[in-house]
Amino acid sequence: MKREPVLKIGNLTVRYPKAKTDALSEIDLELYEGEFVCVLGKSGAGKSTLIRCLNGLQMPTVGHVFYNGNDITVYGEEQLRKVRTDMGMIFQHFNLIPRLSVLQNVLTGTFGRRQDWKNILGFFTKGERSNALDFINEVELGDQVRKRVEHLSGGQKQRVAIARALIQKPKVFLGDEPVASLDPGTANRIFRILGKIHEEHKLLTLINVHDVTIAKRYATRILALKEGSLVFDGKAEELTDDILAEIYDERT
Amino acid sequence: MVWFKKRHLITGFVLILFINVSMRATEFDLSKFKDFRNMIDFLSYWFPLNTEIFPAMIMESLDTLAMAFLGSLLGLVIALPLSFIAARNTSRFRFFYGFMRLGLSFLRSVPEIVFGLIFLTALGLGPFPAVLAIVLHNVGVLGKLISELIEAADDGPQDAMKSVGARRWIGNLFSILPQIWPNVLSHYFYRFEVAIRTSLILGFIGGGGIGQQLFNHFKTFQYSSVAVDVLLIMIMVVVVDFVGSKIREMVI
Numbered sequence: 198m199k200r201e202p203v204l205k206i207g208n209l210t211v212r213y214p215k216a217k218t219d220a221l222s223e224i225d226l227e228l229y230e231g232e233f234v235c236v237l238g239k240s241g242a243g244k245s246t247l248i249r250c251l252n253g254l255q256m257p258t259v260g261h262v263f264y265n266g267n268d269i270t271v272y273g274e275e276q277l278r279k280v281r282t283d284m285g286m287i288f289q290h291f292n293l294i295p296r297l298s299v300l301q302n303v304l305t306g307t308f309g310r311r312q313d314w315k316n317i318l319g320f321f322t323k324g325e326r327s328n329a330l331d332f333i334n335e336v337e338l339g340d341q342v343r344k345r346v347e348h349l350s351g352g353q354k355q356r357v358a359i360a361r362a363l364i365q366k367p368k369v370f371l372g373d374e375p376v377a378s379l380d381p382g383t384a385n386r387i388f389r390i391l392g393k394i395h396e397e398h399k400l401l402t403l404i405n406v407h408d409v410t411i412a413k414r415y416a417t418r419i420l421a422l423k424e425g426s427l428v429f430d431g432k433a434e435e436l437t438d439d440i441l442a443e444i445y446d447e448r449t
Numbered sequence: 450m451v452w453f454k455k456r457h458l459i460t461g462f463v464l465i466l467f468i469n470v471s472m473r474a475t476e477f478d479l480s481k482f483k484d485f486r487n488m489i490d491f492l493s494y495w496f497p498l499n500t501e502i503f504p505a506m507i508m509e510s511l512d513t514l515a516m517a518f519l520g521s522l523l524g525l526v527i528a529l530p531l532s533f534i535a536a537r538n539t540s541r542f543r544f545f546y547g548f549m550r551l552g553l554s555f556l557r558s559v560p561e562i563v564f565g566l567i568f569l570t571a572l573g574l575g576p577f578p579a580v581l582a583i584v585l586h587n588v589g590v591l592g593k594l595i596s597e598l599i600e601a602a603d604d605g606p607q608d609a610m611k612s613v614g615a616r617r618w619i620g621n622l623f624s625i626l627p628q629i630w631p632n633v634l635s636h637y638f639y640r641f642e643v644a645i646r647t648s649l650i651l652g653f654i655g656g657g658g659i660g661q662q663l664f665n666h667f668k669t670f671q672y673s674s675v676a677v678d679v680l681l682i683m684i685m686v687v688v689v690d691f692v693g694s695k696i697r698e699m700v701i
């Protein structure tokens with residue numbers, strides 16, 4: 198039996214207003230459950246744009262994005278919201294809610310599935326709270342639950358963001374350069390956690406990285422973008438130095 | 450003369466011209482101070498203070514304080530939601546956005562004293578019309594200031610709230626309000642302080658409070674009472690300024 202892709206991209210092209218060239222051009226791609234995909238590419242290659250198209254933060258100029266076979270580019274706001282609750286996302290600058298604690302930030306991850314008035318007033322069930330605490334423990338922040346997120350280190354902030362994504366019980370996990378502003382040791386720790394989560398939950402994981410070694414270590418599949426085009430799609434072993442030099446424009 | 454260029458000479462000339470014209474228009478004339486003794490004589494009527502009226506004037510001051518507080522706070526409460534419509538990044542439709550901007554700038558362009566004259570005529574004398582005048586002008590001012598804070602807010606947390614699938618307005622509220630809150634408060638306290646001065650002026654035209662007392666005492670030559678009024682006003686402004694900065698410190 199042929200597996201159906203969780204996400205399928207057809208002829209995806211994005212051109213930002215006033216830009217002279219496409220940020221992404223004619224990308225075709227199928228992404229399957231259980232894959233750990235790392236996306237490589239120079240700055241400006243279109244990595245963020247690609248990932249933001251997958252959960253509708255960015256709408257394509259041309260082309261389609263299918264989630265479980267449904268074209269989300271024709272979705273209205275409400276349907277898009279449903280899709281997004283299925284996809285956890287983390288970011289380079291963590292994007293936590295300032296002035297709120299670790300626990301409160303993680304609880305905001307449930308906002309997509311709850312009633313508005315409960316969100317506004319901050320009514321959470323015992324179950325939701327203990328869920329949040331479980332995920333906070335899973336990212337090894339059990340001792341920082343009540344701390345305001347401004348007072349955390351970069352690595353800790355990213356772990357809060359991971360817990361916020363996990364409480365969504367996502368089917369897809371997206372990361373837009375989640376370790377780009379962290380030191381190598383912290384970056385490795387974050388990826389160890391992401392790897393562990395991937396093992397446990399078998400999510401489709403798709404993450405942009407700068408660090409090729411990290412990509413090779415964790416990814417089951419590597420994609421590379423260059424000037425908006427997909428120039429590599431394969432396993433870590435197939436990513437040779439020549440191809441890397443081509444991606445990053447390095448001459449030897 | 451390395452610091453100076455011909456351009457500066459022209460600027461200097463134009464500036465002197467403007468100062469000259471303005472002095473003529475305002476009949477600026479330092480020689481009038483040769484009768485400085487009159488001023489000292491006049492001020493000597495202010496003392497000793499008319500201590501008898503202290504209790505009554507304190508009550509009047511509290512009225513003024515109440516007017517300023519209510520006027521500026523209601524202004525804030527109304528301006529806050531409107532400013533989300535008047536900010537480019539959170540406004541849903543261009544039409545509402547333009548409309549709201551226009552409305553706010555209209556409210557701002559009408560001075561409180563004009564609103565005051567209208568309401569005092571329409572609703573009768575007293576503090577209530579004065580409060581309304583302060584509310585309207587403050588909706589205009591705070592609406593503009595807050596909408597600019599919203600436009601300058603970091604859009605990272607907004608992306609995060611979108612990607613957990615939160616409804617748009619909830620996402621905006623949670624991602625933007627905590628970021629701008631300290632600045633909103635400092636704008637508010639500044640407007641509160643301004644509103645105290647405004648309610649004094651509105652008192653002159655029949656809005657009640659210590660302003661009206663000051664005006665009456667002045668017109669009836671009761672200078673030892675005028676001195677009490679002025680003293681109370683100064684104390685009030687200093688106290689509000691102090692309390693405002695303490696609260697702001699606590700919030701940050």
Ligand SMILES: Nc1ncnc2c1ncn2[C@@H]1O[C@H](COP(=O)(O)OP(=O)(O)OP(=O)(O)O)[C@@H](O)[C@H]1O
Pocket residue numbers: 213214216220238239240241242243244245246247374
């Ligand atoms: N909001 C935007 N408006 C206009 N142009 C944009 C916008 N976002 C990205 N671009 C342009 O689109 C191209 C691709 O950008 P993108 O952010 O996807 O690259 P990236 O691979 O994520 O780069 P980086 O590694 O620096 O994050 C770049 O040329 C960029 O300048």
Ligand SMILES: [Mg+2]
Pocket residue numbers: 244245246373374
């Ligand atoms: Mg990027």
